[in-house]
Amino acid sequence: MLTEFHDALKDPAAYGKRLKEEGGRKVVGYFCSYTPEEIIYAAGAHPFRLFGAGDGIHLADAHFQSYCCSLVRGALEGALAGRFDFLDGVVFPHTCDSIQRLSDVWRMNVRGHFHLDVVLPVKLNTDSAKAYMTDVLEKFRNDLERKLGTSITEDGLKKAARTFNDIRGSLKRLYELKSENPGIVSGADLYAVVKASMIMDRDRVVRLLPGVVRELEKRRGTGEGEEGKRLVLAGGICNHPDVYRVIEEAGGVVVWDDLCTGSRYFEEVTEGGGSPVADLAGHYLARPVCPAKHSGLYARAERLVEIVKEKRAAGVVFLFLKFCDPHSFDYPYLKKALDEAGIPSMVLEVEDRLPSEGQLTTRFETFVHMI
């Protein structure tokens, strides 16, 4: 059932290349879940999320200091090594400082495809944010039309919103099923579905996901009765499927997350009612924020505590990329909010590879025992 998702993740670049050659479609790479994928899709192109390299970073070290996160360094590594040569363009949303510098370094050192910045607003809860966001997305639409030599129609945008709403809705349903019956699917499998949904052909994804939902619904009640301690994983992107296995082996189970490769991506859908671009702007304002955006001083902490309570979790595991400063800046106040609510937590800092498994296991086993 999940083979197709796992296969796509084995070599995402090969998948993207094949999609381009066989489907004749243009492929547009992007960083971060704040990229308005719907507009890329509505342009008839394929939105392809870029992740870190995962197998050693050497070339990028000539351009970035070691205080940049491994996602940013790994992505540049992939580009400099020619692994992203098949891309027709790359989109950089204005989120954290490192992504913006990545955009600059990329523009100067990586040739062969177009380059677009999407300068999103930072404060999303102000009166002017909606108009600002709508303008930015309208500009992105015009830029893309020019770069791809196509026109993006209102109907195309509406269809895109529907497709991505369906994908987000299915992913959310899968999370709910897992949360209610943790034993029916492994954390690593569910992670693969979410991540592959940001890489694979969305027309294919939107058709496959309801089948996965049906299969998991069928497995309900037949699960092995997984009795692990219920945990919430919180942080930036998760590029480490092994984390789920190590947590499960230590006696825990991830029942929800606050990740941009997770619930922050699918939690909200695009509501209709206005012009298609304004509706999309509404979505990107309403979705749960990451620490590079602002939607109220305590919004992130309140949401995290709410997730823990609603999902009846016993604790939170923070998963941070080393040197991810937005997440590190938010951590003390998130931790304080959890402490005040009596929710235990631990931090795991990772780079492109996980720390030595022995020590990782020691920390997870102790944490699971402690809570």
Add this chain to the structure above:
Amino acid sequence: MLTAGIDIGSISTKAAVLADGRLLGSRVIFTGYNSEAAGKKVFEELLEELGLLASAVRRIVSTGYGRSSVKFVDKAVTEIICHGTGAHFLNPLVRSVIDIGGQDSKAIVLDEHGKVKNFAMNDKCAAGTGRFLEVMANALEADLDGFGEMSLKADRPAGISSLCTVFAESEVISLIAKGESRVNIIAGIHESIAARVSALANRVGIVPPVVMTGGVAKNAGVVKALEKKLGVPIEVSPFAQVNGAIGAAIIAAGLR
């Protein structure tokens, strides 16, 4: 009922045997290359020393980084939990444990029952660990067992600013070349470890009474430097190095 705990660390392997909550004996050997063999060996040697047969021991718990490599035990439990249990057994009033082992250091906060309330672990590098001391002893051509005593004679501890073990070793070599006294360098090394470990301890928010466990606790210089940095007295039991094994043996007694 006889129970045993086996703590397989990165540098040394420890065993302890308890009879109904009373410590019968303990033993320490080097771990070497094969952690499974070390676990087996220390257990057999301790049994021989105590004149016991393996069949007399009802339950065994293993701990330490090599805890999963031994197959003859009833359960494997992390060394953080075992150090907490061991420290509580030796002194029920203890609320915090600082464990400096061969390859990592840990700060553990306990509740009144000896259960882990919070912990932090330095698992990123060798700074602030037993391995760091070994490297420095080598650079100084000094006997590690005498480190503690020697550092207490220092009049002005040398400043060592590098966090990295390899760079700190170069710093020590430069200090030797500059003619700095050995005792001051050793005291500086201890202060550098104390700075690392106290940062860890402050992060979890340790509460007194504090006890120090692990092999490095045998070094009075590190204990003194850490007391100064943290501003609280630190207790060291004569069983500091086998504390994890004792904790494992206690947990073994509670197994059903």
